[in-house]
Amino acid sequence: MTQQNDTKTVLKNLSEKKDTYIKYETDEVITWCHGCGNYNIQNALKRALTLEDFETQNILYCFDIGCNGNGSDKIGGYTFHGLHGRVISVASGASIANPHIKVIASGGDGGTMSEGINHLIHAVRNDYPVLFILHNNHNYGLTTGQASATTPKGFAMNGSPDGVLPDPMNPSEFVLNLNPSFVARSFSGDIKHMTKVLRRALNHKGFAFVEMLQVCPTYNKATPQSWYWDRIKYTSDLKNYKANDIEKAKKLTKDLEKNIYLGVLYEDPKKENFIEKLQNRKNLKTAPVDEVKHYSISKFFKEFE
Amino acid sequence: MERTTIKVAGESGMGLLSSGHIISRALKHLGFYMTVDREYPSLIKGGSSNVQIEFGIKQVRSLSTKVDIVVALDRHGLLEHISSIKRNGILIHGYERHNFIPELKKLAKKHGVRVFYLPARQIAKSLGGTSVMVNMVLLGFLWRVLGLDAKNLKQEVSRQFKSKPALLNIDLKCIDAGYKASDLNKISQLKLKKNKKVSKTILLDGTDSISLGAIHAGLRNYYMYPMSPASGILTYIAKTSHETGIMVKQAEDEITAVQMTIGSMHAGSRSMLATSGGGYDLMTESISLAGMTETPLVIIIGQRPGPATGLATWTCQSDLNLAIHSSHGDFPRAVIACSDQKSSFELIQHAFNIAETYQIPVIVLTEKEILEKYSTVEPFKQNTIPIKRGIVTKKSDLEKLTPKDRFAITKSGISKRWIPGTSKAYFYANGDEHNIDGKITEDAKSVSDMMEKRMRKETTLKNNLPDPIIHGVKKNADISFVGWGSSKTVMLDVIDELKEKSVKINYLHYDYVWPIKEKPAIKFFQNNKNIYLIENNFTGQFGKHIEAITGKKFKSKMLKYNGRSFHFDEVIAYIKKRIKSKR
Numbered sequence: 001m002t003q004q005n006d007t008k009t010v011l012k013n014l015s016e017k018k019d020t021y022i023k024y025e026t027d028e029v030i031t032w033c034h035g036c037g038n039y040n041i042q043n044a045l046k047r048a049l050t051l052e053d054f055e056t057q058n059i060l061y062c063f064d065i066g067c068n069g070n071g072s073d074k075i076g077g078y079t080f081h082g083l084h085g086r087v088i089s090v091a092s093g094a095s096i097a098n099p100h101i102k103v104i105a106s107g108g109d110g111g112t113m114s115e116g117i118n119h120l121i122h123a124v125r126n127d128y129p130v131l132f133i134l135h136n137n138h139n140y141g142l143t144t145g146q147a148s149a150t151t152p153k154g155f156a157m158n159g160s161p162d163g164v165l166p167d168p169m170n171p172s173e174f175v176l177n178l179n180p181s182f183v184a185r186s187f188s189g190d191i192k193h194m195t196k197v198l199r200r201a202l203n204h205k206g207f208a209f210v211e212m213l214q215v216c217p218t219y220n221k222a223t224p225q226s227w228y229w230d231r232i233k234y235t236s237d238l239k240n241y242k243a244n245d246i247e248k249a250k251k252l253t254k255d256l257e258k259n260i261y262l263g264v265l266y267e268d269p270k271k272e273n274f275i276e277k278l279q280n281r282k283n284l285k286t287a288p289v290d291e292v293k294h295y296s297i298s299k300f301f302k303e304f305e
Numbered sequence: 306m307e308r309t310t311i312k313v314a315g316e317s318g319m320g321l322l323s324s325g326h327i328i329s330r331a332l333k334h335l336g337f338y339m340t341v342d343r344e345y346p347s348l349i350k351g352g353s354s355n356v357q358i359e360f361g362i363k364q365v366r367s368l369s370t371k372v373d374i375v376v377a378l379d380r381h382g383l384l385e386h387i388s389s390i391k392r393n394g395i396l397i398h399g400y401e402r403h404n405f406i407p408e409l410k411k412l413a414k415k416h417g418v419r420v421f422y423l424p425a426r427q428i429a430k431s432l433g434g435t436s437v438m439v440n441m442v443l444l445g446f447l448w449r450v451l452g453l454d455a456k457n458l459k460q461e462v463s464r465q466f467k468s469k470p471a472l473l474n475i476d477l478k479c480i481d482a483g484y485k486a487s488d489l490n491k492i493s494q495l496k497l498k499k500n501k502k503v504s505k506t507i508l509l510d511g512t513d514s515i516s517l518g519a520i521h522a523g524l525r526n527y528y529m530y531p532m533s534p535a536s537g538i539l540t541y542i543a544k545t546s547h548e549t550g551i552m553v554k555q556a557e558d559e560i561t562a563v564q565m566t567i568g569s570m571h572a573g574s575r576s577m578l579a580t581s582g583g584g585y586d587l588m589t590e591s592i593s594l595a596g597m598t599e600t601p602l603v604i605i606i607g608q609r610p611g612p613a614t615g616l617a618t619w620t621c622q623s624d625l626n627l628a629i630h631s632s633h634g635d636f637p638r639a640v641i642a643c644s645d646q647k648s649s650f651e652l653i654q655h656a657f658n659i660a661e662t663y664q665i666p667v668i669v670l671t672e673k674e675i676l677e678k679y680s681t682v683e684p685f686k687q688n689t690i691p692i693k694r695g696i697v698t699k700k701s702d703l704e705k706l707t708p709k710d711r712f713a714i715t716k717s718g719i720s721k722r723w724i725p726g727t728s729k730a731y732f733y734a735n736g737d738e739h740n741i742d743g744k745i746t747e748d749a750k751s752v753s754d755m756m757e758k759r760m761r762k763e764t765t766l767k768n769n770l771p772d773p774i775i776h777g778v779k780k781n782a783d784i785s786f787v788g789w790g791s792s793k794t795v796m797l798d799v800i801d802e803l804k805e806k807s808v809k810i811n812y813l814h815y816d817y818v819w820p821i822k823e824k825p826a827i828k829f830f831q832n833n834k835n836i837y838l839i840e841n842n843f844t845g846q847f848g849k850h851i852e853a854i855t856g857k858k859f860k861s862k863m864l865k866y867n868g869r870s871f872h873f874d875e876v877i878a879y880i881k882k883r884i885k886s887k888r
């Protein structure tokens with residue numbers, strides 16, 4: 001299908017499902033800066049959720065502290081707005097206790113790659129059933145533009161007037177090295193692409209890591225929209241890119257200077273997620289949330305007699 | 306003799322743990338009541354350790370400093386514990402180095418101790434056993450000294466080692482050899498008082514008790530990052546998880562553990578975690594989050610002495626103020642303190658009910674002593690504490706909900722809570738200050754209203770909490786104590802003992818240490834004149850709260866901060882001195 005046809009189908013589907021789509025909208029005043037990448041990311045998510053037939057009743061969004069977290073009361077669905085750097089853990093705890101709801105978490109590059117990077121590492125290892133969206137705007141937005149772990153080397157930031165000294169991290173490449181089950185990268189300037197990637201991520205049963213390269217017109221002068229457009233490439237334009245070869249994905253993801261590839265970089269749809277791996281719950285049809293009642297402990301007394 | 310005390314001492318790894326289990330179970334089946342505790346260093350093998358078994362024909366809840374019999378498995382055990390034996394007490398050992406005997410004889414004479422030697426290692430070897438089986442030979446001999454039938458002992462040895470049948474045979478032979486060692490006929494056996502009837506008891510520690518309580522209360526998601534002395538809870542819940550189906554996750558750190566617990570609770574499960582003081586320190590920001598988002602949370606702190614790593618394998622009550630004051634901002638919470646097996650089993654169930662009903666963090670305090678000390682107790686009663694979740698579940702009620710119900714301003718401070726996904730009326734759980742529907746607000750009035758609403762839950766909770774309990778005489782005591790936690794076990798034993806000697810004594814015990822009920826303390830100070838604090842920390846943390854609410858001072862404070870628990874004979878001696886000086 002050509003790109004144009006694709007777009008047309010999506011829009012047609014969206015208009016057919018406008019009643020669902022509207023439910024994701026709220027009348028809260030949005031507080032993001034003019035031109036912030038968060039608008040598009042949230043809109044892409046709303047589109048993806050609509051197109052994949054999710055209902056606001058069955059979604060729990062978990063928000064980190066940061067600019068994107070200020071959207072925690074501006075979308076339809078249950079939300080939990082927690083602590084800086086901890087969103088992956090709180091979302092994971094919710095998702096394994098109650099798989100009847102779709103758990104979607106989001107955090108900035110500050111919270112995710114610095115304050116709470118251990119949570120990211122172990123969530124990937126454990127493959128909790130969570131869609132995680134990294135809002136990578138290359139800086140600490142909410143605290144007014146300090147350097148983050150992804151700020152390009154040499155750029156002067158609030159608190160780093162001589163320029164950032166260490167090399168930046170490459171989040172998608174980092175996660176690809178953790179034996180993940182789903183890694184994708186997209187760009188806040190391309191709502192269609194984000195929607196496509198998110199639709200696939202929403203259907204992944206394990207930990208789906210989606211990095212959104214995000215413009216920050218207020219504090220990130222180093223990598224504005226045009227900088228990205230000059231460098232962006234799509235995996236869909238590569239011949240035979242299948243997203244099932246992790247070594248290929250790593251190679252492709254490395255470059256953050258010349259060719260920045262977007263798309264689903266790697267996916268293993270068959271990998272058992274955290275819940276499926278649990279030996280002691282193999283034959284259970286219920287989830288923990290359904291099981292809260294008095295449990296008879298009589299059988300355990302024998303040991304103490 | 307009312308209480309008989311045996312101490313088995315040696316290196317960690319010499320079979321102390323199994324000796325303790327075998328002796329105590331065998332005694333239990335003979336109808337004795339007992340308490341058993343271990344002392345050991347923070348090492349896996351080596352270092353001096355001991356297990357102490359104190360038993361009698363009535364409830365024994367605490368241990369004494371002075372013992373009747375020491376069974377020493379190595380030289381260290383001999384030297385370190387000979388001074389803890391009562392006059393005319395017995396030391397049993399198998400230490401072969403004869404050049405050491407003169408020194409030992411001298412020590413024994415000094416302490417008035419009778420020494421019995423058995424070539425235990427040779428005996429074990431000659432029967433094809435290993436040097437670890439020294440303990441079996443000496444146990445056999447101990448049983449003879451106690452004047453008990455070897456049958457029970459052998460039954461318990463068989464039970465302990467049933468998974469190692471090849472070695473079991475040798476173990477049993479070692480027991481027999483120790484029991485029958487022929488040159489020991491001259492030994493005068495103890496004449497233990499026995500109960501005619503063997504009443505039904507269970508023998509277990511606070512770790513198993515609190516785990517069983519949580520399992521019974523419908524725990525479904527358990528998280529933990531290992532830390533002594535709380536790690537045993539992970540062991541127990543994991544080991545039974547194939548029966549219970551509980552989802553157990555050892556998290557990558559304490560912050561993850563508490564965040565996952567909050568996530569699971571928010572999503573509608575019953576979830577909890579356990580840690581010790583240091584691990585709890587790492588969680589404090591998250592406790593504050595639970596307070597703000599009104600997410601129920603249950604955290605167990607197994608106390609061990611700090612600061613820092615402190616004494617990893619010893620006991621204390623020094624994290625009370627941590628539990629009460631931790632975390633930034635004002636928010637309501639409950640702090641509940643276990644004191645023994647039964648209270649561990651029951652209070653953890655109440656903790657879940659309080660956490661869910663009031664939508665607050667509940668910190669359950671326990672201690673190394675409570676977690677690891679095991680005693681004979683009445684079998685736990687099930688289904689006596691109903692599960693109260695405080696959630697909207699009825700379909701028709703769920704349909705009527707609006708987002709504004711979630712944090713609605715109410716008189717009690719409690720608003721409706723429902724599980725995400727169960728109602729069309731979704732809500733925002735916000736760590737930022739929020740309006741009644743969870744939307745972020747910085748409006749002055751809304752902020753005050755919401756703070757006041759949340760804090761009203763503390764008043765409501767306090768009014769609904771049970772009063773602390775006075776043990777012993779109701780009023781006009783010769784001597785009184787106030788305390789919390791494991792202090793109850795030693796105080797109950799002391800009260801039982803002194804009652805017989807017609808000392809009027811009482812003890813005011815708080816299970817619910819925060820919010821603290823003032824009236825019962827004020828009344829206790831009105832009705833009694835000679836009141837002491839008993840508390841296992843340096844500053845008398847709870848005592849200061851009591852003094853603040855009563856406006857009265859304790860006569861004196863019985864404090865301990867060396868990692869050891871309060872001992873029965875130690876408290877008796879403390880009281881005797883105080884009463885004499887008064888009269």
Ligand SMILES: Cc1ncc(C[n+]2csc(CCOP(=O)(O)OP(=O)(O)O)c2C)c(N)n1
Nearest residue numbers: 066067068084108109110111139140141142
């Ligand atoms: C424990 C803690 N430390 C620091 C902060 C202050 N803080 C708020 S947002 C933020 C960084 C935000 O950067 P990022 O995560 O990249 O999100 P962005 O605002 O750029 O979307 C920090 C440090 C906090 N809220 N909590």
